Amino acid sequence: MSRESFKVKTLRAKKIIAALDRTYPEAHCELNHTDPLELLIATILSAQCTDKRVNIVTKELFKKYHSATDYVNAPLAELEQAIKTTGFFRNKAKNIQACCRKLVGRHGGRVPRTMEELTQLDGVGRKTANVVLGNAFGINVGVVVDTHVARLSQRLGLTKQKTPEKIEPELMALVPQKQWTLFSHWLIWHGRRRCDARRPDCEGCEIKKLCPSAGKVKR
Numbered sequence: 001m002s003r004e005s006f007k008v009k010t011l012r013a014k015k016i017i018a019a020l021d022r023t024y025p026e027a028h029c030e031l032n033h034t035d036p037l038e039l040l041i042a043t044i045l046s047a048q049c050t051d052k053r054v055n056i057v058t059k060e061l062f063k064k065y066h067s068a069t070d071y072v073n074a075p076l077a078e079l080e081q082a083i084k085t086t087g088f089f090r091n092k093a094k095n096i097q098a099c100c101r102k103l104v105g106r107h108g109g110r111v112p113r114t115m116e117e118l119t120q121l122d123g124v125g126r127k128t129a130n131v132v133l134g135n136a137f138g139i140n141v142g143v144v145v146d147t148h149v150a151r152l153s154q155r156l157g158l159t160k161q162k163t164p165e166k167i168e169p170e171l172m173a174l175v176p177q178k179q180w181t182l183f184s185h186w187l188i189w190h191g192r193r194r195c196d197a198r199r200p201d202c203e204g205c206e207i208k209k210l211c212p213s214a215g216k217v218k219r
């Protein structure tokens, strides 16, 4: 597998994509949201936290705060308390308020639709911007590389890179642009349901024939 050419790897990636599409036809962003602002806030909260925990917190949070102005006007201590269980809550609350201040000041309270504008907001890096663009607006600008996507793309032999910044462009070269958002959902779903970090279920894996790590992951 180490000598696999780019052409052969692209063909294998295509087969992996087809198999994951068949396995997870319902794959979607697992952060609950009803509009771009909610998704932006949920994604900021998801740093170092599970989607499940974020969804518990946002269920109440989104009942209370409906607009960027609501977050700006909230007493900081109140916002901190509301998001406390997601971890790093002081930093996240500060970022949410600063981010929403810019949304109000620069974008009329709306979430912008470009990578450049999004990454100028506090607490918003390329990953968060990719989540929002792909899932709230259907714009494929990049591939979200979280811990699951990084682990699976390495195990599947799609990249040897270690950091999200270097993994992302390699995945973008292998996967058709219109599937960038879905591709990360498929890998995240497969990572959560089959390809666990410590105990991958290679035996039952739907893409084991396409995976160079099948049965070889050290436990």
Ligand code: SF4
Binding pocket: 155, 156, 194, 195, 196, 200, 201, 202, 203, 205, 206, 207, 208, 211, 212, 213, 214, 215, 217
């Ligand atoms: S074969 Fe094993 S290591 Fe490869 S993707 Fe499936 S579960 Fe993960």
